[in-house]
Amino acid sequence: MSALLLKDFYSLRPYFKSFGIMYLIFIVCFLKTPEVLSSVMAVMSPMAVINTMSYDDYYHWNRYAKALPMGSRTIVKSKYILLVLLSAAMSAVAGVVGSVMSIVQNMAAEKLPVIWGGALGSVGIAILLYSFVLPLLYKFGVEKGRFIMIGLIGVLTASIYLLLSLKDKLTGFIPSEGQLKLLLYMSPLIILLIVWASYQISCKIFEKQGAD
Amino acid sequence: MDYAIELQNVCKNYDNFKLDHVTMNVPKGSVVGFVGENGAGKTTTIKAILNLITVDSGKIQVFGQDHVEQEQAIKEQIGVVFDESCFHEQLTAPEIGKVMSKIYKEWQPREFDEFLRRFQLPAQKKIKEYSRGMKMKLSIAVAMSHKAKLLILDEATSGLDPIVRDEILELFLDFIQDEEHTILVSSHIISDLEKIADYIIFIHGGKILFQKNKDELLYEYGIIRCSEEQFRKLDPKLCISYRKNQFGYEVLTGKRKEIGKIYRDLVIDQADIENIILFYVKGVRL
Numbered sequence: 001m002s003a004l005l006l007k008d009f010y011s012l013r014p015y016f017k018s019f020g021i022m023y024l025i026f027i028v029c030f031l032k033t034p035e036v037l038s039s040v041m042a043v044m045s046p047m048a049v050i051n052t053m054s055y056d057d058y059y060h061w062n063r064y065a066k067a068l069p070m071g072s073r074t075i076v077k078s079k080y081i082l083l084v085l086l087s088a089a090m091s092a093v094a095g096v097v098g099s100v101m102s103i104v105q106n107m108a109a110e111k112l113p114v115i116w117g118g119a120l121g122s123v124g125i126a127i128l129l130y131s132f133v134l135p136l137l138y139k140f141g142v143e144k145g146r147f148i149m150i151g152l153i154g155v156l157t158a159s160i161y162l163l164l165s166l167k168d169k170l171t172g173f174i175p176s177e178g179q180l181k182l183l184l185y186m187s188p189l190i191i192l193l194i195v196w197a198s199y200q201i202s203c204k205i206f207e208k209q210g211a212d
Numbered sequence: 213m214d215y216a217i218e219l220q221n222v223c224k225n226y227d228n229f230k231l232d233h234v235t236m237n238v239p240k241g242s243v244v245g246f247v248g249e250n251g252a253g254k255t256t257t258i259k260a261i262l263n264l265i266t267v268d269s270g271k272i273q274v275f276g277q278d279h280v281e282q283e284q285a286i287k288e289q290i291g292v293v294f295d296e297s298c299f300h301e302q303l304t305a306p307e308i309g310k311v312m313s314k315i316y317k318e319w320q321p322r323e324f325d326e327f328l329r330r331f332q333l334p335a336q337k338k339i340k341e342y343s344r345g346m347k348m349k350l351s352i353a354v355a356m357s358h359k360a361k362l363l364i365l366d367e368a369t370s371g372l373d374p375i376v377r378d379e380i381l382e383l384f385l386d387f388i389q390d391e392e393h394t395i396l397v398s399s400h401i402i403s404d405l406e407k408i409a410d411y412i413i414f415i416h417g418g419k420i421l422f423q424k425n426k427d428e429l430l431y432e433y434g435i436i437r438c439s440e441e442q443f444r445k446l447d448p449k450l451c452i453s454y455r456k457n458q459f460g461y462e463v464l465t466g467k468r469k470e471i472g473k474i475y476r477d478l479v480i481d482q483a484d485i486e487n488i489i490l491f492y493v494k495g496v497r498l
Contacts, residue, residue, distance in 0.1 A: 003314035010307050011300040055300050064298035067262045068315050069287035 004065070004078035005085075008052040015051055027097060034098035035111055038091050038119035045090035046130045049083045050149075054142040062206075072207045079134060080199055087126040095119035124191050129153070131191075131198035138205040214240040215276075216362050216394035217261055222270030224260060231256055232418045234270070238411075241391040243384065245405035245426070246398040247485065248415040249493055254398040257415065258366050261396075262292065274362070288317055291355025295367035297347035301340035305333050305350055309357075316358035327353035331379075345376040352380060356387060363387065365397040369404055377401070381408055402486040412485060414492065421492055426485075433483040434468030435491070437461070442478060450474075453495030463498075464491035 023041070030037045056062050065075050095116050102111035132152060137145035217238035224231040231253050238244045248254050259265045261272055263279055272279040274286045299308055305328050313319040328335065331349040339347060348368060355363055363384070369377045385408055387393050399405055405412065406426070413423045422429075436446070443454065443461040450471050454463040464483060465471050472480055483491075 003311045006314065007300060007303070007311045010311075011302045014302060055302075059300055060294075060296065060298050061300065063264065064292070064294065066264050067287065067290070067292040069284045069317075070315060071284065 001070075001074050001078050001081065004070075004075065005082060008078070008082055011052060011055050012048050015048055019045075019048070027101070031101065032105075034101040034107075035114040035118050037098045037101075038094035038115060039122040039125075041090045041094035041122075045086045046083050046126050048086055049079055049130065049134075050137065050142060050146065052082065053079065053137055057142055073203050076138070076199065076202045076206050079202075080195065083130050083134070084127060087123045087130075091119040091123045091126075124187060128191050128194060129156075131195045135198055135201040135205060138202045138209075216240045216274065217396060218271075218273045219257070219261070220271040222257075222260055222272060223268045224256060224265065225268055229253070229256075230418050231260065231267070234415070234418070234420055236413050236420050236423055238394060238396050240394050241388070242410040243388055243395045243397065243408050244411045244413060245409035245485075246396060246413050246415065247400070247402065247405065247489060248398075249489070250400075252415045253418040254415055255366055256418075258364060258396075258398060262287075262290070262364065288358070289361045291358065291360035291363045293348070293351045293355050293363070293365045293368040295370055297339065297342075297351050299339055299347075299350070302338055304335060304338055305353075306335050308339070308350065308354065312354055312358070318359040320357050320359065324353060324357035327357060345372050348372060349376070349380070352383065356383070361392055361394065363393075363395045363397075365395065365399075367398060367400065369399060369401055377404060384408055402484070402489070406485060414489060416493060429485065429488065430482060432466055432468055433488050434465050434471070434480040435483045435487060436463040436465060436471065436475075437479045437481065438463065442475070446471075446475070448498040451498045453491045453497045455491065455495050462491075464488065464495060 026037060026040060030040070056065075062075065066072060098115040098119075099108070099112055102108045102115060129152075133145070133149045136148050136152075139145075140148060215237045217236075219234050219236050222231055222234040229251070234253070234257060236257075246254050246257070256265070260267050261274065261279060263283055274282075275289065277286060279286060303311070309321060309324045309328075312324075313321060327333075327349075331346070331353060333342070333346055333350055333353070339350065342350065352368065369380055372380070381404060384395055384397075388395060388408075395408075397405065397409070409426050411423065412426050412429055414421045424432075436451075437460065438446070439460045443463065446463060450465055450467045452464045452466055454461050456462075464487070465480070468480055468482070471478065
């Protein structure tokens with residue numbers, strides 16, 4: 001599996017260069033709100049995983065990889081590991097940059113907990129979101145999968161907006177502070193279960209696909 | 213005889229095509245040419261051997277072991293080359309070597325570097341800057357740098373110029389000097405197979421039509437050129453198929469010597485592999 005991660009990091013070098021430039025632009029945009037930076041970075045960085053899947057499709061790498069002594073499950077697992085690594089790494093970098101920005105602007109005391117809490121939470125959200133996306137990419141291919149992913153994000157955003165606009169009418173359904181705290185403490189386990197289920201589904205889809 | 217690959221009654225159904233009870237063997241220490249027209253089932257058979265597709269029925273063994281149960285161990289000993297390079301083109305050849313070193317337990321970095329030097333593959337250039345021939349040489353270098361006992365080549369020399377092909381064939385002949393090494397090569401370029409193959413397996417419409425020793429094939433098969441009158445007198449049991457042209461009939465026989473003894477006035481030429489395939493595919497069966 002380390003071979004596949006190495007291969008993906010090598011092929012993402014051009015992507016990291018342009019991502020770095022975009023990152024600098026985001027730093028300028030979120031100068032006053034560094035706590036948003038880590039959230040944005042955590043959600044955007046796993047798009048690199050989709051890029052690697054796109055390269056794999058374009059170069060027919062998966063056909064070759066399946067002929068190597070690795071197994072289909074290892075090939076799929078490498079994408080999930082890459083997702084976690086990229087989300088965590090980008091979020092950590094964003095957290096450090098955001099911390100420096102808040103210290104420079106004398107906002108450390110109020111911003112630091114929010115920055116790092118947001119970074120951690122964003123990693124979880126990114127992993128959760130892409131856990132729904134990855135099986136779709138394996139099933140429909142990267143090109144169609146991108147559109148489905150955009151649709152999924154759109155539906156999620158619309159649902160959140162709808163819930164927020166109806167919150168006054170849904171007071172009976174809003175969880176209590178205690179329930180929210182419990183959900184927060186259990187969230188790592190919930191995310192882990194969802195990732196595991198997503199991985200199993202992706203493996204089944206990938207194994208059934210004939211080599212192209 | 214030991215076999216590197218054995219297929220017994222392998223079937224695989226698709227909507228418009230099927231592998232139909234494919235039975236074939238690749239003897240250890242030999243070069244087997246796997247021929248057939250486009251869409252005959254060569255690549256599908258190779259995919260079945262490599263477990264890239266699941267067969268509907270039949271048995272496949274590689275090195276005497278079930279190809280699914282011992283998949284990882286088997287693939288450590290197989291070098292695969294497809295008709296196009298599958299490496300990400302942002303990588304350089306040494307980077308491919310580093311990736312492969314983490315995949316194969318028996319990866320030989322010095323051998324790989326030696327292949328890069330022998331093939332004159334520039335280490336600093338990315339693969340996207342390589343020509344088609346260079347990409348294919350890189351794929352072959354990878355396939356031969358991990359102590360593979362079996363090379364499976366699926367149209368690996370298609371689209372290459374004769375000089376590059378000749379270089380590559382020389383390499384395969386070196387590889388096969390070790391009697392533990394075996395090559396299964398599927399190709400449309402019959403002249404390449406005539407140079408290196410020991411056996412020829414011909415597949416047509418998903419069925420194996422013959423598997424023969426190449427020299428015996430060339431010895432036994434012949435093309436009879438005759439008039440219609442002579443054609444009518446031929447025993448169909450001694451003939452395989454015929455083609456009619458403006459000059460008369462051309463008949464493929466698998467019993468060249470026998471027919472020569474019976475019909476002494478007939479012109480019988482030795483058939484080459486390409487003609488044998490053409491007659492099987494385009495000829496009218498007798």
